[in-house]
Structure formats: C-alpha cells, structure tokens
Amino acid sequence: MDYRIDTQDGVKVVRLSGPVDVSQALQLRELLGGQIDGPGARVLVDLSDVTLIDSSGIGVMVGAHRRADGAGAGAAFALAGAGTTVARVFSLTRTDRLLRLYDSVPAGVEALRPA
Amino acid sequence: MPAPVHDTLALPTRLAAIDDARRWASGHARGARLDETTIAEVELAMTEALSNVIVHSYDERDGERLLLSLDIDDEKLAFGIRDRGRPFEPARYEAPDLDAPAEHGYGVFLIEQLMDEVTRRPLDDGGTLVLLVRYRTEQP
Numbered sequence: 001m002d003y004r005i006d007t008q009d010g011v012k013v014v015r016l017s018g019p020v021d022v023s024q025a026l027q028l029r030e031l032l033g034g035q036i037d038g039p040g041a042r043v044l045v046d047l048s049d050v051t052l053i054d055s056s057g058i059g060v061m062v063g064a065h066r067r068a069d070g071a072g073a074g075a076a077f078a079l080a081g082a083g084t085t086v087a088r089v090f091s092l093t094r095t096d097r098l099l100r101l102y103d104s105v106p107a108g109v110e111a112l113r114p115a
Numbered sequence: 116m117p118a119p120v121h122d123t124l125a126l127p128t129r130l131a132a133i134d135d136a137r138r139w140a141s142g143h144a145r146g147a148r149l150d151e152t153t154i155a156e157v158e159l160a161m162t163e164a165l166s167n168v169i170v171h172s173y174d175e176r177d178g179e180r181l182l183l184s185l186d187i188d189d190e191k192l193a194f195g196i197r198d199r200g201r202p203f204e205p206a207r208y209e210a211p212d213l214d215a216p217a218e219h220g221y222g223v224f225l226i227e228q229l230m231d232e233v234t235r236r237p238l239d240d241g242g243t244l245v246l247l248v249r250y251r252t253e254q255p
Contacts, residue, residue, distance in 0.1 A: 019134060019137070019162075021130075021133060021134075021162050021166070022130050022133070022162070022166040022170070023130040023131045023133060023134070051155075052137075052155065052158055052159055052162065054159060054162045054163055054166070054222070054225075055163060055219075055220075055221035055222040055224075055225055056166070058221060059217070059218035059219055059221070060218070062216050062217065062218050063218045084152065085152065085155040085156065085159070088156075089159065089225065092224075092225060092228050093211070093213065093216070093221045093224070093225070094213040094214070094216065095216045097216070098216040099216075
C-alpha cells in the first residue's frame with residue numbers, strides 16, 4: 001500500500017493505492033488517526049487505486065469514522081471512489097450503512113468541504 | 116482450453132508474504148482465463164484465510180512455513196493451506212452482527228460469502244488443511 005496526501009478545498013484527501021490488507025493495517029490506522037486528530041479535520045480517503053481491501057482494512061475505516069465522530073464539531077471522515085470489488089466488501093459487511101461513501105473524489109470533497 | 120493448473124508454494128508465516136501468495140495465485144488464475152471479478156474475490160478470500168492462520172494459528176510467529184496448493188480446471192478453482200499451527204476452534208467462532216458495525220470479526224464471514232465451499236480437516240501429521248473452492252461460472 002502506498003499513499004499520498006493533498007488538500008482540496010479544506011479537505012485532506014488521502015489517496016491510497018495497491019492492496020490494503022492486514023500487513024499494513026497498523027500503519028494505515030496511524031496514518032488516518034494522525035490526519036483526523038486535528039481541530040475540525042475533514043478527511044476523505046480516495047480508494048480509486050485500491051486493488052483489494054480486507055477485513056482489517058474495513059476495521060480501520062470503521063475505527064477512523066468513529067474517531068472523527070468523537071473529534072468534535074467540524075470533523076468529518078468519508079471514503080470515495082471504491083471500485084466494484086472494494087465496494088462489495090463494504091456492502092457484504094454492511095459497513096456501508098455506517099460509513100460515508102461517495103462515488104468520486106470531487107463528490108466527496110464537495111460534501112466534506114467547510115462551508 | 117488452457118491446461119489444468121496444479122502448483123504448490125511454500126509461504127513463510129509472515130503477514131507481508133501474503134502479497135506473494137496473491138500474485139502467485141492470480142497469475143495462474145489469469146492464465147486459466149478466470150474473470151477479473153472472480154480473481155479479485157478469490158484473492159480476498161485467500162488473504163483472509165492466510166491472515167487467520169498466521170495470526171491465530173501461529174501468533175504471527177515468523178520462521179515457519181505454510182504449504183499452499185492451487186488447482187484450477189474447467190470446473191473450479193481450489194486453494195489449499197496446510198499448516199501445523201494451533202487448529203481453528205469452530206466453537207469459539209462468533210459470526211459478526213451485521214447490524215452493529217465493528218472493527219474486527221469479518222474475516223471468516225467474508226471467506227464464506229466469497230467462496231462456494233470452505234472446509235477444514237485435520238491431517239495425519241497433526242496439521243490442518245483449509246480448502247477454499249470457487250466454481251467457475253464462465254466458460255474457460
């Protein structure tokens with residue numbers, strides 16, 4: 001798993017690529033936690049180039065969502081651009097009912113950007 | 116029609132080695148003309164099964180090896196893991212509550228959702244064979 005972070009309209013976009021599995025779960029948890037733990041942080045994870053996400057990766061996303069929920073006013077966490085197989089994992093586990101999933105990065109940035 | 120595949124791979128009991136297993140299996144699966152959705156789902160089921168064995172049967176203890184097998188013919192793909200770690204205890208397994216999203220506990224559930232058959236059986240040498248089977252729906 002590789003990643004790159006940039007900021008679009010006040011939203012931190014974390015672009016992941018490659019497989020996201022148990023071997024990088026700890027690294028990913030720390031990476032996302034570090035982005036969320038700022039005042040009013042708005043974090044969007046771009047999954048467009050993620051080839052696989054396993055149950056550990058799903059767990060990290062659920063944890064990040066809850067961390068943002070507990071981070072106070074203005075904080076937000078969402079995901080965007082999941083391909084068919086990656087989206088199916090969120091659907092099978094029904095975590096798509098908890099997590100905020102957007103079809104594309106522009107749609108996610110639009111939803112998360114500060115007013 | 117591509118020739119049937121039968122191959123084996125010795126894999127270290129290391130989480131970072133799972134990627135090697137995926138590449139090995141997906142290379143064979145593409146050669147056997149499985150469709151990309153099936154390959155992706157098999158890769159995910161393999162990942163979950165291997166991480167379960169490495170984490171729960173070996174406590175992530177490096178330095179041992181799993182023997183993997185892959186068989187593909189015009190009917191199905193069968194992926195096997197032979198290990199000599201601590202056996203899986205079905206009685207201790209709890210299916211996830213899908214109405215209460217969690218940070219753990221989806222691995223076995225995903226394997227069962229993505230594969231057509233999942234079996235575990237003890238081996239004469241004291242080890243365990245985990246066998247995952249996915250039937251082909253497309254013409255080879």
